[in-house]
Amino acid sequence: MEYSSKSIETKWQKYWQEHKSFEPSEDFSREKKYILSMFPFPSGRLHMGHVRNYTLSDAFARYYRQQNFNVLHPIGFDSFGMPAENAAIKNGSHPKSWTYDNIDYMKNEFASLGFSFSKERELATSDELYTKFEQGFIIDMYEKGLLYRKKGMLNWCPHDLTVLANEQVVDGCCWRCDTPIVKKDMNQYYFKITEYADELLADLDKLESGWPKQVLTMQENWIGKSNGLAFDLYFDDTSKTKLSSNFESFDVFTTRPDTIYGVSYTALAPEHAIVSYMIENKLLSSDVVAQIEAMKNSSSIERQKEKSGVALGLDVIHPLTGEKIPVWVANFVLMDYGSGAVMAVPAHDERDFDFAKKYDLPIKAVIKPFDGELNPEAAYTEVGELFGSSEFDGLNSKEAQAKIIAHFQAQNIGKKTTNYKLKDWGVSRQRYWGAPIPFIHCEECGLVMEKKENLPVALPSDVEITGEGNPLEKHPTWKHCKCPKCGKDAVRETDTMDTFVESSWYFLRFCASKTNWEKEAFSAEQIKYWMGVDHYIGGIEHAILHLLYARFFTKVFRDLGYLEFDEPFERLLTQGMVLKDGAKMSKSKGNTVDPDALIEKYGADTARLFILFAAPPTQELEWNDSAVEGAYKFIKRFHDRAFTHLYATDVIPSIDHTTLNKEEKFARKKVYEALARANEVYNERYTFNTMIAGVMEAMNALNAQSNKDVWTEAYWIMASIMEPVIPHVAWEISEQFFGRKNLAPQAVIDEVFEEDSITLGVSINGKRRTEIEVAADASNEEIILIAKEAGAKWLEGMSIVKEIVVPKKLVNIVVKG
């Protein structure tokens, strides 16, 4: 029987569909596994990153089904978002039809890859039913005080009269019309994620056993909790007069109060209120104003790279020394961290140092290393001993920090403060293709929530997407409505929501079954059974934003009484990207590989096998056409040899190991080694590449013998191990020979690993010189004796210092002479 991917794959895909093989059971007494891969944006076609993502989750889902778990492995589409509007601008397509056409196409691609998704829970976040429940949650959050309005700076194109995403700003200009963008202060909605900053930070501990350390560290740094001193810097009299006494002082925050005697200038963010006041009141030269405007309009990343600044011609008084300190504006000072102002200590901070060097500002060192000299050509940012700091001289940094904070508190001129880098989450978008924020502006009543029974507030379909203005704002009728409170004429909010809102709760929606799909987002009972997600799999690019927002929503939902746990994702697997020719696959680079073409030529099993074999999941994966060919050849061999060497049976053959010859024993050992490795891979390591290599080794060993019992036993196990990877061919073999009885848990037997003798490496001074063969039960003394004989050549004239035996590995003899 020749291997034909097409006939086997069509057969089993049809079977799975007809038998609804992958729908989870509603029997909540069974043990469950919730396997989730991050759902895709429906960009049109699957790319290899998707194939990798869903092949991984599918492998887990299929493995746990074999282990008799009740498995939920759902799929949906994160279908709101900017690309649908970009396509509309480019091709005149409607975002909705563009999106749903793409979804239809991608669903077929999923099916052709043999992914074992539960189809009955499929959803698109742009479905009105999804929007309805989401808008309900938004209203709940507003009522709980977790959603509020404030001004925020946005990229504005003065030509197209539209807000631009960061991605749509190319070299400081609009992507469509090339007009230089400006920052515009506009009313925005924000989630109060900062209220949960401490809990989001503390609960990272609960994730330690299941999440990669890398992601935990990234989130910890992103939240960026730091303790320090906040105090006011007061202007001198001349400066106060300049400001017409509108400002007396400004607030600064430092994590290094021990360096306070080293302050030699202070810097404000370009957006700081004092700076704005000076611009408005023409207190700055036009040249200075132009420099400040340029700082404001450049991106935050640019502002951190090339430091620039300008003096304001103001001075403040040092709170402890009474010295005059100049006030500057600096581009690297950010308005949304701390108070938008910093005290600068160039001797002990890199950024302050670079800035001081560039503008020739004084550098005053006040900390020296506990041992060694202070280098005047660099900032010394470590802790050390204070000098030039009056009464605090001689203290170490840690003591000085506590004492200086205490001094400020006692004098009532400053206080101990905690700051976070984490900012509140801006959720409003001035775009069409998103979930409308279900609020109404009434002249009488102010901001009013839409009534829940009127949800969803749905998008109008008759819109023109041009890239100019805000489509909902421009729509002739959509925004006009009656106030739900007083009944008078009112207008709807025309902002829609950030698409991260949809992806912050979709994993909860998947817990709902068809029985309550229409009437509620999910039931408490369903959530309790299915959550948390046992394996969550997705790209490392989501390490911070998506995963932090989903954690935040979970905690908010808990506090709203919808669920009873703190964290949504038990175990997280972050996959690396798929590269070709050393670069990320992308249309613009023209280095994409189309999954459809691959499936057409080799079949889904080959695509899946290659992608799992080529690299461990967390690592970047380099595409290689000839290695794909190799994967295909392996599957063909795997299939064809089954049909030449096996007999049919519905129980695993029982074999008397002692009667076997050397090759047969070795083959069995390799098979059970592969099984032991597979168990480890599925449960702990997730390195499918090594699991597959183990099966290949077993195949090579099997090939050196011809015992049909050994072959049949091997396939009983190997088809089970490989089913999650190459399900179609595995089901075919299982069906043909084992009545599919082997797709079940497999037990490792120990007798195949028993050996009479073992080989050990012999090292002299850590350098491998030779090897020895010893009895498996030889004592260390015997082993050392044999090792010394074998290594006599290198031991001549040397005196032995130490002898180390590493069981079953090697002997190291340390000599000198």
Place this chain on the structure above:
RNA sequence: GCCUGCGUGGUGGAAUGGUAGACACGACGGAUUCAAAAUCCGUUAUCUUCGGAUGUGGCGGUUCAAGUCCGCCCGCAGGUACCA
């Protein structure tokens, strides 16, 4: 700029502090074939005076032992709050 990773043969990678290069691709040699494809078997880190020497981005350190742990440097990638 900042935060987080990664760097091993011609290539993808293995090695859970203990014999570096498993497994695979490619290449080379052979078998089969009228011939080719397919298939099967074998060789394959580098240098070598054939004794051995060198070797995991670079420099240094810890250890009996380092690809693995620590420090600094170089290169690449992801994130950087309106791409998802």
